[in-house]
Amino acid sequence: MDTTASSPRASRRAFVSRLLAATPDALVITGLGSAAYDVFAAGDRDRNYYLWGAMGGAASIGLGLALAQPDQSVVVITGDGEQLMGIGSLGTIAVKQPKNLTIVVLDNGHYGETGMQRSHSSLGTDLVAVAKGFGIADAFATSTLEGSDDIARRVMARAGTVFAQVFVEVEELPRALPPRDGPYIKNRFRAALGLKPF
Amino acid sequence: MNQTPAPVPAWQDAVFKVLKQGGVRQIAYVPDVGHSHAIRSAIADPDIEDIVLTTEEEGVALVSGAWLGGQRAVLLMQSSGVGNCVNMFSLLSSADFPFFTLVTMRGEFAEFNPWQGPMGQATQGALELMGIRVLRVDDPDEAEEIVSAGFDAAFQAGERVAVLLGQRLIGRKKWEHN
Numbered sequence: 001m002d003t004t005a006s007s008p009r010a011s012r013r014a015f016v017s018r019l020l021a022a023t024p025d026a027l028v029i030t031g032l033g034s035a036a037y038d039v040f041a042a043g044d045r046d047r048n049y050y051l052w053g054a055m056g057g058a059a060s061i062g063l064g065l066a067l068a069q070p071d072q073s074v075v076v077i078t079g080d081g082e083q084l085m086g087i088g089s090l091g092t093i094a095v096k097q098p099k100n101l102t103i104v105v106l107d108n109g110h111y112g113e114t115g116m117q118r119s120h121s122s123l124g125t126d127l128v129a130v131a132k133g134f135g136i137a138d139a140f141a142t143s144t145l146e147g148s149d150d151i152a153r154r155v156m157a158r159a160g161t162v163f164a165q166v167f168v169e170v171e172e173l174p175r176a177l178p179p180r181d182g183p184y185i186k187n188r189f190r191a192a193l194g195l196k197p198f
Numbered sequence: 199m200n201q202t203p204a205p206v207p208a209w210q211d212a213v214f215k216v217l218k219q220g221g222v223r224q225i226a227y228v229p230d231v232g233h234s235h236a237i238r239s240a241i242a243d244p245d246i247e248d249i250v251l252t253t254e255e256e257g258v259a260l261v262s263g264a265w266l267g268g269q270r271a272v273l274l275m276q277s278s279g280v281g282n283c284v285n286m287f288s289l290l291s292s293a294d295f296p297f298f299t300l301v302t303m304r305g306e307f308a309e310f311n312p313w314q315g316p317m318g319q320a321t322q323g324a325l326e327l328m329g330i331r332v333l334r335v336d337d338p339d340e341a342e343e344i345v346s347a348g349f350d351a352a353f354q355a356g357e358r359v360a361v362l363l364g365q366r367l368i369g370r371k372k373w374e375h376n
Contacts, residue, residue, distance in 0.1 A: 029263070049266060054289035057259030064263025064271060067224055067247050072267075086259075088252030095250060182293030186266065195268045198296070198356055 008143050012106050012168035015148050016077060017042040019104070022152035023073060027065060027189075031058040031078025033113040034173075035106055039077055041176035046192035049185055050178040056086030059103055063093050066101035069193065073100050073155045080107040080121040087130065093161060094135030102155045102162040103131075108170045116170070131163035143167035209335075209367065210235035212342035213300065217272060220349050224249060224264045224271035226257035232302035232368040233274040254279030255286035262295045270353055273299040277306075277321040277362075278314065287328035290358050297330065298352035299360045300345070307365040318365075325360045336364040 016038040020028070028048045030036040035058075036050045051058055062076035083090075083105045093101065109122025121127055131139035138160050142150065147166065154162045179185055187197065214236045217225065225240040226249040227233060240248040251257050257273035264271035275283075280301060290297045304311075305318020322332050333348045335341045341363075348359040 027267075051289075053292060054259060054286055056255065057262075057286055057289060060256040060259035061263035061266070063249070064224060064226075064260035064265075064269075065267040066263075067249075068264045068267025068269035068271075086256065089256050089259075091252050092249060092256055092260075096247070186293045186295070189266055190268065193268060198354065 007167070009108075009167045009169045010143055010145050010147065012038050012108070012166075012171075013041055013173060014145055015166055015168065016106070018145060019075075019148040019152055019155075020045075022149065023075065023155045026073040026075045026155055027069065027193075029058050029062045029065065029074070029076045030178075031055075031076070031082035033079060033082070034108075035078045035082065036178055037173070037176045038106065040178035044178065046188050048178070049189050052180050052182070055082055056089070058082055059086055059089040059093060062101055062103065063089065063096065063098065066098040067096065070098070070100055072193075073158055074098075074102070075155055076101070076103045078103070078105055079112070080105055080109060080127065081111045081119045083127070084120055084125070090131050090136060090163065091134040094131075097135075097161050099160050100158040102151065102164065104151060104164045104166060106168050107165050108168050110170055112172065116172070127165045128163070131165075136161050136163045139163035139165075141165040141167065206235045207338065209338035209341035213345050213363075214239045216342060216346045216349055218243070218246070220346075220353065221270055222272055223247065223269040224261070225274065226251055226260050226271060227274035228254050228257075228276065228279050230274070230276040230302045231371070232276075232363055233300065236274060236300075253282050255283045257299075258283050258286040258289060258297070261297065262289055262293065265295055273297075275299065275301055277301055277303045277318045280321045280324050280360075281317045284324060284328060287330065291329045294356070295358075296352045296356045297358040298349055299330075300363060301325075301360050302363045302368055303365040305365075308370050309365065310371065322362065330358045330360050332360050332362060334362040334364060336366055338367055341367070
């Protein structure tokens, strides 16, 4: 697989925007940093849960949510660095195989928030092979905007755990800052599911 | 494998009953002998998802996700696992999630393995530094009451609570067979 900077890559904001437009009811968990900004830039939704910390935890939050809400589509949208920090969670997810969980890794091969240092995924790690090795059979990569349509179909179908690595441009975009008030987004998210405060 | 299952200590049975009667739907764990009955019971219970973790911090995130989706979930781990969780605990206070964990202690009573000492002896302090209230069980007769009190504080008052299950309660680990 050619993952050099010269190969074609998707625009991350356009990709996320197209994916979420096609999955309007999905419950979305974002990793911290650029992935959260991309999701917020696509339009704030009550069904978005943005992380501002807890690095490595996005996929695991998605798993707990997917198990709790089996009739809802759950999408984790995160970056390569965040997923690498919680890489074992792919094994935990593979054991449970929730049909309604899709993990989307926006992979620019770099830690964008801290000055674009290279990450493992541009230094030899093949995240699709890792996901498959953990036991997520429906794991694949895409590098085109149209690739979001394949992911959206899987999200809506809720037919099996999905891992999608999306090669995105190495670019520093203007930050689009979602709310950082954790209790607010938690309560808003739960209210969107009809859940009451305790 | 011809091991005959050891009888379940009454306190372990009482602990699982608190979780079950409290409506827990997800039990995430890194195994320990002191949690073995709860883990077996979770696997056998069709109403409870059992989730084996590769590292305990996944469990902190997972139980938060479960709460976002309206379910009660708990984390079972050993004292060494508390150290693995430290930064992930910030999720709990930053987003004000209820949290309940049962921690089996090592490195504090009749410990054979010196490598268990540093984290075991720092476990309570590490939890408290990260804003988690600590309760403790040493007497098997108090297990149900204390675990139940911590559970209610978490899911009825929204607190972050760890119950330490003392190494004396769990008993000496047998290092040699015969």
